[in-house]
Amino acid sequence: MSEDTFAFRLKVLLEHKKLSLQQVADVVGISRPAVHKWTRGGEIDYSNLRRLAAFLDVNWVWLRYGDDAVKDLGLAGTTELPMTDLRRRYTAEIMSNEARMKQAQESSGIVTWEWNLVADELIYSSNCAQVYGREIHSNEEFWEILHPEDSIWLNDEALKELVASKAPRVWDFRIILPDGQIRWIESRVATLLDDAGRPVRVVGTTIDISARKQAEFVLQRNLQLLNDAARIAGFGAWRWLRAQDELIVSDEWCRLFGVDPAKAPRHYVELSQHIHPDDRAAREAAVNDALAHRADYRVLYRASLPDDTWRLVVEQGHARVAPHGEDVWLTALCRAAQPADMTANAAAAAQPAAES
Template sequence: MKKNGFADRLKALLKQKQLTLAQVAKGVGTSVPSVHRWSNGGEIEYENLRALADFLEVNWIWLRYGDDALASAQEALPDNGAMSDLRREYLGQIMESEARMKAALEMARIVNWEWNVLTGGLNFTPNAEDVFGQPPEELRRQLVPFETLKLEDLIKQFGGDQPYNWDFSLQTPGGGAERWFASRGKLVFDSLQRPLKVVAVSTDITARKQAEQALERSEYMLRKIIETIPVGLWASDEQGRICLANPEVERIWGGAKFVGLEHYDEYKGWWEESGKEVGHDGWTLARAVQEGETSQAEVVNIEAFDGERRTIIMYATPLMDAQNRIIGAIEVNQDITSLKQTERSLQQSLEQLELLFEQPLFGVVYFDAENKIVRVNQRLGSLVERMPDLLVGQPIERLFDEATNQKLHSTIATWQDGALSSFKMKGRLNVEAEGSVEIYLIHDARGSEPMTIAFVI
C-alpha cells in the first residue's frame, strides 16, 4: 500500500520530532486516544487539524492532503485575507464531506481503493484490513485480476457507462471459513483520455453468497427428487399452462406437451368407473387451477402419445401465495397398469373358479392346510348325501371311507412346500352306495396360504 496518507505523514513527524502521543495530546488540547486514532488513519476535525498543524509547525493542508494538494491550493488562490478565508471555508466543507463519506463507508464496511494503471500502486481506505481480515497488500491477485491485461483489453473490459463488477473469495487465515467480496470499479481517464487509474469499492457479501449457495443446493436437491421419484409430477402456472413434467410423466404418457388449459384435451383419458372421456376440464390439474380444488385419487385409463394404453391414479392440489391466491398447481400421476392387469387376471380366475363350483358334472371340494373343508359344490354334496353348507369346516375325512382317507393322508405327506403338486387316485365316498370314484388333487403351496382342490368324478 502506498505510504502517503495523513496517518503516515503524522507518524513520520512524531518520529522526526521525537514526540509521544501524550505530548501531542497536551499540545493540541485533546485526549491521547484521539491522537492514537489520527495516527491510525482516523478522521480529524478541521479545528483539531489546524491545532495539530500549528503544534507540529507544518502547513495544515500538506498535513491532511499532501504535497499535491498544497501546491494546487497555492496556485489556485492568491495569498490575501479574503481568499484565505474562502479557501479555509471550501477546504472545511471538503473535509466535512470527506468525513461523512468515510464514516458511511466504515459503517457499511465498504473498502474504497484505487489502482494506478501506470505505476501499479494500490491505495486503500484505513478500514481495509479490518474488512478483509488480513493486510490488503496480500490480496492483489483477487482485487486486481485484470492487472496483467494489455491496455486495450483493460479499456475494453471497463468500457461502457456501467461500472465493472467482479466477485472474489478469501480463505480466512488459519484455515478458517471462506469469505466472499463483491467489487465494483470504474476506469478513470486523464484529460487526454489516457487510462489513469481504477477507482473501486469492495464489500463483504459472505452472507449473501452463503444464502445463494444454500438456495442452489436446495434447488439441486429438489430437481433430483423430482427427477427420481417413482410417480409422475406435473406443475402449471396460475393460468394453467404446464411448465414442468418429470421423467416419470414422460414415460407414462410417452412424452409431454406444455400446453395451456384450453389444450388439455390433447391428453386422452377415460374414467375407469364410467368409461366417459375426461375432457380438457376434467383433469385434476385443471380443476386445481380453475377452482382451487384439492382432489382425491381418481382412476383414469389413458391413451399415451406413444399409442400405449395405461391406467393411472391422478390427484392434484393448488399452490397458494401468502394472500391465498392461486399461483399454480401440481398434479401427481401413478402408473397402476400392472396392478390393474393383475386385478383383472385375478377377477377372471375367480370367475373361472366360481364356474367350477357351479357346474353339475363332477364334485369339487376346496380344503385348507389343516384339511378342513372350506367349500363344497352342490354336485359333491349330493354324492355324499349331505348339504354343502353343513360340510364347511368339517374334516376332509367326512367325504371318504377309511381306506380312501389313508391313501389321501399318504398323498398329503408327499406334498412339498413352495411347490405345485397334482395327484390322481381311486377311492370311495363315505356313503353306502357301491362303486368307486376318481379323485384328482391339485395342491398349491407357492403362496403364504397353501390351498388344495379335489375333483371327484
Template sequence: MQENSFAFRLKELLEHNKLTLQAVGTALGISRTAVHKWTKGGEIDYDNLRKLADFLRVNWIWLRYGQEALSSVQHAEPVELPMTDLRRRYAAEIMENEARMKLAQEAARIVTWEWNLISDELTYSPNVEDVYGWTISANEDFWSHLPEEDVEAMQAMYDRIIRSGENCEYDYRMSQPDGSVRWISSRSTVVHDAAGRPIKIVGISMDNTARKLTEEALRTSEERFRSIFELSEGALAFIHLDGRLQRVNDSLCALLGYSQQDLCALNFQQITHPDDLQANLSLLVQLLAGSINRYVVEKRVRCGDGSYKWVRVRTSIQRQGDGAADYLISVFEDIHAAKVEQQALLMKIEALESQLAGSPIS
C-alpha cells in the same frame, strides 16, 4: 492575430510539434472545427484548456494568458483571507458531507480503492481491514490472499479493461486469517489522461459472502430436489397455474407415453378426457381460492398413442412467501387396470340384474 495571444501561441505549438487540427481534436475528443476556432481567436473553456495544455505539455496559464501572466502568478504572494461566516459554513458543509459519506460507506461495508498504473501504488479507504479481513497496502499483499485461479482470472481481466477502457464487475474469493473464505464483489473503471492513456483504475468493493452462501444453498437445494424429482418412482409434474405442464419426470413420461419435450408442450386440460375435465376444473378453482389445500381426482388422461388411461391425481399448490399462488404439484397414480376391472364387474352386475328382471321368478 496578435503575437501575444492564445491563438498565436496555439498555432506556433501546432507547427512546432507538426500536429494537425484533426490530431488535436481526436486527442481531446472534440471536433476538428472546434480546434480551428481556437486558432482563429475563439474562446476555450477551462476543462478543454487544461486538456489541451497537458496534450501539448505546456503550462496552461502560459498557453491562455502568456508569459507575463505566468510570471505574475509565480511571484504572487499568497492572499490570506479572514475566516468569514461564509467560509465557516462552507467548511462545515464539507466536513458534514465527508462524515456522512464515511458513515454510509462503513455501514454498507463498502471499500473504495485506487490503483495508480504509473507508480503501481495502491490506496484503500480506512475500512479495508473490516471488509477484506486484512490490511492491504500493496498489490503483493492483495494477490497473496487470493486463490491462484482467481489471481489469473483477475489479472487477465485487468489487462483487458486497461486495453479496452470498459467498466467491469466481478466476484473473487479472499482467504481469511482463520482459514475461512470471504467472497468480495468489486466494480471498477479505468481513468485516462487528456491524451487518452490509462493512468489508474478506481473501484469499490464489498463483502458479498452472505449472498454467495445463500446462492450456494439454493443451488444445492435445487440440485437435491431435481435429483429426487427425476429419480422418484412416482409420476410427478409441476404445473403452471394456467394448466401448462412446467416440468415432468421420467416416470410420468413412461406412464403416459410422451417425451418430456412433447408433454411439456401441452396443458393438463388438453390431456384430460372431456367428460372428466369440468370436475377437475371445479376442484382447481377451489384450490386457487384457498378453500381447500389439496384435492384428489380420478380421471382419464390421453396418452401419447391417443388412447386414454385412468389415473388418480393428487394435486397441491406451492405458494410464495407472501402467500400468492406460485405453481401446482401433481402426483399421478396408474389405476387403469383397477378401473377397467371395476367397470367390467359393474357391467356384469348390470347384466345379471337385467337377467333377473326378465326372469319368471321376478
C-alpha cells in the same frame, strides 16, 4: 448546487464584492429579478455576460464555463474563486457528506479502492483490514491472499484485459484470511478514462458475500436433494402463479413429458400443448373446479411426447391462496400412470352413473 456552475461563481463574487442584485441590475441594464434568476441557474445571453464579467472584473469565459473551459481554450492566466462564507458552507457540506458516506460504507462493510495506472499506486479505504484480514498496498499483496483456485482466472492478465476492454465487471472470488478462514468477495470494477479516452484509473468496491454464498450453497444442495428424490420417485412438479402467469416446472416434469429443460414451458397455457387434444377439456374442467373452490384435483390423461407417441400420466394438484395476497398458486405433481390408477379412474367415472 455544484461549485462548478455559473450561478455558484456569480453568488460567490457578489458576496465577496458586497454587491446587491440591484447594483448589478443597474450596471448591466436589466431588472433585478433577471439577476436573481442568474443566481438560481438561469441562462444569460452573450452581451449581458460580457457586461457582467467586465463589472465583476473577471474573465467572461471563466465566469460562464469555469476553469476547464479556460484551460481547453488555452487562455492565459487563472481566476481564483475567493473564499466566502458561501464557499465555506459549501465546503463544510461536502466534507460532512463525504464523512457520512465513509461511515455508511464502512459500517456496511463496503471497501473502496483505486488503482492509479500512471503511478501504479493502489489505495484501499481504511476498513480494508476488516474485510481482507490485512492491509493491501499493491496488487502483489492482493495476489498473496487470493484463493489458489481463483488465481487461475483472476490475475495480471485479467487486469490487463479489464483495462483494455474499458468495460465494467463484477467478480466473485475467494480470499484466505491469516487464520485460514475462507471468505467470498464480490468486487465491482470500472476503468476511468482521461479526456483522450486513455485508461488512467481502475476503481472498485468490494464486499464480503460469504453469508450469501453459504445460503446459495445450502439452497443448491437442498434443491439437488429434492431433484434426486423426484427422479427416484418418478414425480414431476409444476407451480403456476396465476396473477403473474408465471409457471415453474421441475426437471423431472421435463423428463416425463420429453421436454428439453431449456425449452420448458413458462406460461400455464403452454402446458396444454403437451397433453393429448382429446384429454385437454376434461383436465381443464378439473383444474378450473379446483381453482374455484381452492381445492384438490386428480386427473388421468395422455401426455403427447415429441416423437408423436403418448404416455398415460396421473396429475394431482392443489389450488390455494398465495401467502402474500389474493393471488392463487396452483401446484401439481405428475407421474406415469400405473394399472391401479386406470382401475381407480374407471371406477370413479362409473360411480355417478351407478348412483343415478
